Amino acid sequence: MAIGAPSTHFAPLRPRGVGEPRVPDGVAFMLLRASIAGMLLLVAPGPGADGAELVVAGAVSLREPLTAIVREFESRHPQTRVLLTFGASSTLAAQASAGAPLDIFVSADPLLVDRLESQGLVAAGARRNVARNRLVVVAAPGLRAPMQQPEDLVAPGIRRIAMPTAAVPVGRYAREWLAARGLLAAAEQRLVQTEHARATLAAVEAGHADAAVVYATDARTSRVARVAFPVPRAEQPSIVYTAARLVRADPSTDALLAFLAGEEARRHLADAGFEAP
Amino acid sequence: MTAPPHLVSVALKRGRFELDVALAWQERVSVFFGPSGAGKSTLFEAILGLHPATRSRVRIGGDWLEDSETGRRRPTWQRGLGWVPQEPTLFPHLDVEANLRFARPDAEALERAVEVLELRPLLGRDVRELSGGERQRVAIGRALGSGPRALLLDEPLASLDVTRRANVLRDLIRVRDALELPMLVITHDPDEALLLGERIAVLDAGRVVASGAPADVLWSQAVLPLSEALGLENVLEGRVGPGEERRLVTAGGVRLTLPVATAAGERMSVGVRAEDIVLAVDPPGRISARNVLPARVTRCEPAGDDAFVHLALEPGGERLVAKVTTAAVHKLELRPDTRVHALVKAQAIRRLA
Amino acid sequence: MNGGDVLAIAGLTLCIGAAATAAVVPVAVAVAWCLVRRDFRGKSLVRALVTLPMVLPPVAVGLALLWLLGRRGPLAALWEATGVDLVFTAWAAALAAAVVGFPLATRACEQALAAIDTRYESVARSLGLSPLASFFRVTLPLAKRGVLYGALLCFTRAIGEFGATAVVAGIIPGRTETLALGIWSRVQLGEDSAAATLGAVSFALGLTAMWAGERWLRSDSP
Numbered sequence: 001m002a003i004g005a006p007s008t009h010f011a012p013l014r015p016r017g018v019g020e021p022r023v024p025d026g027v028a029f030m031l032l033r034a035s036i037a038g039m040l041l042l043v044a045p046g047p048g049a050d051g052a053e054l055v056v057a058g059a060v061s062l063r064e065p066l067t068a069i070v071r072e073f074e075s076r077h078p079q080t081r082v083l084l085t086f087g088a089s090s091t092l093a094a095q096a097s098a099g100a101p102l103d104i105f106v107s108a109d110p111l112l113v114d115r116l117e118s119q120g121l122v123a124a125g126a127r128r129n130v131a132r133n134r135l136v137v138v139a140a141p142g143l144r145a146p147m148q149q150p151e152d153l154v155a156p157g158i159r160r161i162a163m164p165t166a167a168v169p170v171g172r173y174a175r176e177w178l179a180a181r182g183l184l185a186a187a188e189q190r191l192v193q194t195e196h197a198r199a200t201l202a203a204v205e206a207g208h209a210d211a212a213v214v215y216a217t218d219a220r221t222s223r224v225a226r227v228a229f230p231v232p233r234a235e236q237p238s239i240v241y242t243a244a245r246l247v248r249a250d251p252s253t254d255a256l257l258a259f260l261a262g263e264e265a266r267r268h269l270a271d272a273g274f275e276a277p
Numbered sequence: 278m279t280a281p282p283h284l285v286s287v288a289l290k291r292g293r294f295e296l297d298v299a300l301a302w303q304e305r306v307s308v309f310f311g312p313s314g315a316g317k318s319t320l321f322e323a324i325l326g327l328h329p330a331t332r333s334r335v336r337i338g339g340d341w342l343e344d345s346e347t348g349r350r351r352p353t354w355q356r357g358l359g360w361v362p363q364e365p366t367l368f369p370h371l372d373v374e375a376n377l378r379f380a381r382p383d384a385e386a387l388e389r390a391v392e393v394l395e396l397r398p399l400l401g402r403d404v405r406e407l408s409g410g411e412r413q414r415v416a417i418g419r420a421l422g423s424g425p426r427a428l429l430l431d432e433p434l435a436s437l438d439v440t441r442r443a444n445v446l447r448d449l450i451r452v453r454d455a456l457e458l459p460m461l462v463i464t465h466d467p468d469e470a471l472l473l474g475e476r477i478a479v480l481d482a483g484r485v486v487a488s489g490a491p492a493d494v495l496w497s498q499a500v501l502p503l504s505e506a507l508g509l510e511n512v513l514e515g516r517v518g519p520g521e522e523r524r525l526v527t528a529g530g531v532r533l534t535l536p537v538a539t540a541a542g543e544r545m546s547v548g549v550r551a552e553d554i555v556l557a558v559d560p561p562g563r564i565s566a567r568n569v570l571p572a573r574v575t576r577c578e579p580a581g582d583d584a585f586v587h588l589a590l591e592p593g594g595e596r597l598v599a600k601v602t603t604a605a606v607h608k609l610e611l612r613p614d615t616r617v618h619a620l621v622k623a624q625a626i627r628r629l630a
Numbered sequence: 631m632n633g634g635d636v637l638a639i640a641g642l643t644l645c646i647g648a649a650a651t652a653a654v655v656p657v658a659v660a661v662a663w664c665l666v667r668r669d670f671r672g673k674s675l676v677r678a679l680v681t682l683p684m685v686l687p688p689v690a691v692g693l694a695l696l697w698l699l700g701r702r703g704p705l706a707a708l709w710e711a712t713g714v715d716l717v718f719t720a721w722a723a724a725l726a727a728a729v730v731g732f733p734l735a736t737r738a739c740e741q742a743l744a745a746i747d748t749r750y751e752s753v754a755r756s757l758g759l760s761p762l763a764s765f766f767r768v769t770l771p772l773a774k775r776g777v778l779y780g781a782l783l784c785f786t787r788a789i790g791e792f793g794a795t796a797v798v799a800g801i802i803p804g805r806t807e808t809l810a811l812g813i814w815s816r817v818q819l820g821e822d823s824a825a826a827t828l829g830a831v832s833f834a835l836g837l838t839a840m841w842a843g844e845r846w847l848r849s850d851s852p
Contacts, residue, residue: 055802060819085802087815095800098700100718195818202820327752353755354764360756366749370771379767380757423757 054253055083055101057092059108059169059241061133061197061215065272066106069265073256082256088196090167096121096246103249104256106130108197109169110242117244126245126254128261129277131269133239134216135173139228140204147211147228153178154186161190162200162209169239170197174213176237201225215239217273240277280339283307283459287323289330296320296483306453306460308474308491310467312507315480317463318363321429324461325360326353338426338459359420359458363431365412367404373415374400380423390421393455394448410441414448427459434469446630449473450546467495467509468629472546479503496587496598498578511549511597512629517541523623529593534567536623546630553625554599556586557618558609568621572597574611579603586611588619631824640831643808646720647789650727654735655781659770662739667748684733688793691729695722695798718800723808726794731784738783742776743769775847782843786836809835 058066063086070082085092093112096102097119107113110129116122139147145157153161164171178184192209194200197218203209205224219227243260245253259265266276286299296316309317322328324335326343333350335342341349342356367376377387377396391397394414399407407415413433420428433449434442446469453460453473462473470477471491478488479500486503487494492512495504515527517539525533525545539545561569572588575596584606588597597619611617664670665677683691697703699716709715716722746769754764770777792810799806801815809832816825 055805063819083802083804085800087801095718098696098702098717099715100800100802101715198820199818202818205820322752325752325756327755352760353752354758354760356756357758358756360753362749362753364749366747366753368750368754368768368772370774379754380759419757 052079052250052252053081053083054103054249054256055085056104056106056256057085057087057096057100057102058106059089059092059197060086061108061170061218062086062106062131062241063198064221065265065268065274068268069260070256072264072268073259076259077255080252080256088164088168090165090169091196101248102246103253104243104245104260106241106243106260107169108133108239108241109172110240112169113242113244116246121247122244123247123249126257128243128257129240130243130261130265131241131274131277133241133274134233134236135170135177135213135231135239136216136219137211137213137228137231138201138204138219138222138225139211140207140209141224141226142207143210145210149229150178150181150183150231152228153211153213154183154190158190158210160192160209161187162192162194162203162212163187164194164196164200168196170200170213170215173237173239177213177231177235180235220273241274281336283338284334284336285320285324286332286334287320287330288332289319289323289328291319291328294319294483296323298478298480298483298485300478300485300488302476302478302488304475305457306462306474307476307478308470309461309463309478309480310465310470310495310504311480311486312465312503314482316483317480318431319483320480321360321431321461321463324429325358326351326356337461340426357424357426359417359423359425359428361413361416361420361428361430361433363435363463365409365416365436367407367412367415367419369404371404372400373402373404373407376404376415376419377422379419382422382424386424387422390418393452394418394421408441409437410445410448413437413445417452421456425458427461428456429461431463432465433462434464434466443628443630446472446546450630465507467504467507468512468548470495471512472514472630492596496585496596498580501578501580501585509551511551511554512546513549513595513597514544514546517543517545527593527595529590529595531570531590531593531595533570533621533626534623535626535628537628545628548627548629549597549621549625551585551598551600553621554597555620556599556601556605556609556611557620558611558615560618561620564620565622566620567623568619568626570597570619570621572617572619574613574615574617576613577606577611579606588617590619631827636827636831638804639807639809639812639828640835642720642804642806643789643810644835646724646727646808647785649724650731650788651735651781651785653724654728654732654784655777658732658735658739658780658784659773659777662736662743663765663769665736666740666743680736681733683730688726688730688791689797692726692794692797695726695729695794699725699798717798718802718806720799720805723795723799723806724788726798727788727791728784730791730794731787734783734787735780738780739773739777742773742780745776746772779843779847782839782847786839789835789839790832 056070067084070084074080074082089107089109089112092105093107093116096105096116113122113127137153145155146152163174166172166175175184178187192203194203197215200212201214201218201222204212205222211228219225243257245257282301282303284301288297294316296319298320309320311317323330323333333343333345343350394417396414396418399411399415434445437445450472464470474491477491477494479486479494481503487497487500494500495509513527515525518524518526519541523535523538525535525547527533571591575587575589578585582603583600584603586599586601588599590597599619661680665673696717698705699722701709750768750772751764754768759767790810792814795808796811801807801811809828813825813828816828
């Protein structure tokens with residue numbers, strides 16, 4: 001490489017900015033934009049401009065009728081949008097206790113509403129009984145062992161009975177009945193724990209359990225499991241569905257609460273097999 | 278009006294290594310010389326403010342950068358020192374031009390750096406494609422782009438192979454002459470020290486062993502064992518004679534015959550090892566050596582069985598050192614002012630830059 | 631399941647994942663930097679705390695979050711005073727996802743930062759950049775791949791998060807029903823085909839995210 005005299009004529013360097021560090025760029029920038037978009041979407045309001053958005057938490061056994069009732073309410077009140085969430089009433093009550101932003105809670109067990117009331121979470125006087133239910137015993141499709149009477153549940157041929165914990169309403173009601181018949185201890189040795197009433201039914205439908213004590217209304221929805229026998233009327237526990245407005249809800253929720261206790265609602269519930277409260 | 282001298286007084290401890298250095302100098306280009314592990318890079322890092330030190334007083338280019346006596350301390354990014362560390366440290370995520378612009382230089386300073394270092398053909402290239410020498414030049418350009426008050430070069434030629442060293446050394450000499458910045462250069466190569474430096478400080482095991490004019494210090498008896506071990510040789514600079522392609526005319530007017538033809542008018546630095554020089558008291562008759570240089574002995578220094586005979590070449594008095602046996606010194610009765618001829622084979626002359 | 635519902639659930643999951651990742655990455659980078667470049671007392675404790683969400687069962691993480699965010703925990707007075715209530719909202723879901731994704735992102739960032747020669751930062755400093763500027767112009771760009779990989783790990787973990795989210799955010803369709811929670815509730819209800827549909831969407835999302843991430847990270851220059 002020769003030593004030359006410094007060049008006297010040269011083109012200027014490319015303008016500043018070219019070749020500067022390319023941060024952010026490519027992937028980094030894309031992810032950054034996506035994250036910001038994600039955060040904005042989370043913040044974005046749900047309902048229309050002046051409309052209200054209500055959250056209704058209902059016992060899972062009310063799924064179909066409650067959905068129909070709410071849709072009818074929405075069609076009557078176009079400004080209002082209702083979000084529905086279903087689950088075991090005990091789980092929903094626990095979430096309400098922990099501060100979940102629920103507006104209306106429809107429980108399969110009035111004791112759960114009592115407890116929320118004692119915690120000061122239920123608006124004064126804002127509770128209604130909306131329906132009653134009964135228990136039946138269902139058997140898995142293709143079950144060979146006989147299932148015609150309560151004692152058959154604890155027969156040697158029955159290996160698994162599906163049931164939620166005692167906190168879940170249907171779990172409490174089933175245990176109440178089995179205890180009254182003196183079958184609880186034997187049944188508990190065969191228990192397969194499920195999440196809630198519908199999960200219990202699903203377990204029997206799938207054959208994971210041989211039999212279960214479920215709501216009559218749930219058994220109606222099943223195309224696969226058969227009702228082995230109903231629990232005798234005299235032995236039925238008192239199963240009352242209670243709807244309550246939570247204290248943090250907007251007072252306009254009262255309209256929905258009233259609707260839930262009203263005529264149209266009762267019709268939907270009757271269609272699903274529920275009894276009047 | 279002279280600028281205040283540069284001052285570096287540092288004491289620090291790093292693991293088991295202790296550095297204790299106190300130097301002051303006036304010259305613009307200073308060389309820090311010593312074997313590896315002597316603490317030269319550590320000294321630079323202390324000057325840059327990258328290491329805490331027990332004692333640290335640094336004044337470069339007339340400005341105090343740190344003074345442990347008064348407690349003043351400028352953080353590294355405010356010291357304005359252009360640092361070119363030993364390993365190439367060009368930012369790999371930026372191309373050459375982005376590296377040069379990294380310190381947001383003003384257009385003029387950048388143009389000057391590009392010009393002096395001949396970086397134009399490299400702009401826009403990926404730094405990973407560059408050769409060692411090219412990287413070195415870009416690193417120097419980047420340091421210059423920050424508009425520093427001084428340039429700190431750490432072993433600028435160490436990572437290069439022999440063929441490239443000559444080129445880069447030439448570039449460094451050119452940079453040195455083109456700029457007016459103070460330069461601090463670390464090297465363990467005596468050739469670089471002699472060609473680049475106006476002042477030298479020799480470090481060994483964290484201490485300053487000697488300091489002064491480069492040739493004087495490196496050929497001195499105290500430093501000679503060290504510098505000879507590191508490859509000390511005679512260094513001469515000059516220009517290839519007009520019309521005489523194989524003749525180098527040094528600054529002192531000495532005419533040397535070179536082993537290879539070179540373009541006339543070209544500047545050149547060459548090296549001759551002390552042991553390759555033969556001394557003759559009587560003018561030699563017909564001999565094969567192409568260079569017969571009249572000179573005068575200035576001193577003889579014994580070194581075991583050998584002796585270093587320091588000569589002043591005629592006409593200009595340039596220094597040349599020959600290594601002969603002590604017996605030869607006695608036999609030829611060499612003493613100060615003795616006139617001799619120094620015989621150098623053209624093949625023994627090596628181009629340095 | 632109708633397509634609209636599937637899209638809504640998938641969309642919410644992605645949003646929560648993106649928000650969680652956006653929140654985690656800067657914190658992970660900062661924490662990783664402290665762990666790699668600084669020595670301080672209690673460093674091993676900090677490291678252990680950072681790794682904790684990875685070691686705990688996610689439901690335990692959710693429980694801890696519920697306690698912190700709810701009205702019976704140590705910060706109840708704060709939430710009361712500011713009127714902020716995060717439990718059972720999409721924010722809580724994002725927070726749960728962020729907490730479980732944080733250790734993954736931090737580890738990846740640590741590795742990325744540790745691999746960078748400190749010499750680059752020193753040189754940037756000598757060129758006149760303050761420590762903060764040299765971090766953004768030198769360290770971060772050089773660590774970019776590792777940081778992005780950490781973000782990818784956090785994102786994929788976030789979109790799959792279940793345990794903590796179930797506890798602290800519940801399953802509210804439209805607000806906190808993510809793919810994982812959606813699958814779970816449909817399995818409980820015996821809606822196997824719907825569950826399978828959501829499962830397939832989860833699988834596709836996870837696979838796409840990892841595949842796309844690998845491709846970009848490979849083609850992006852180091």
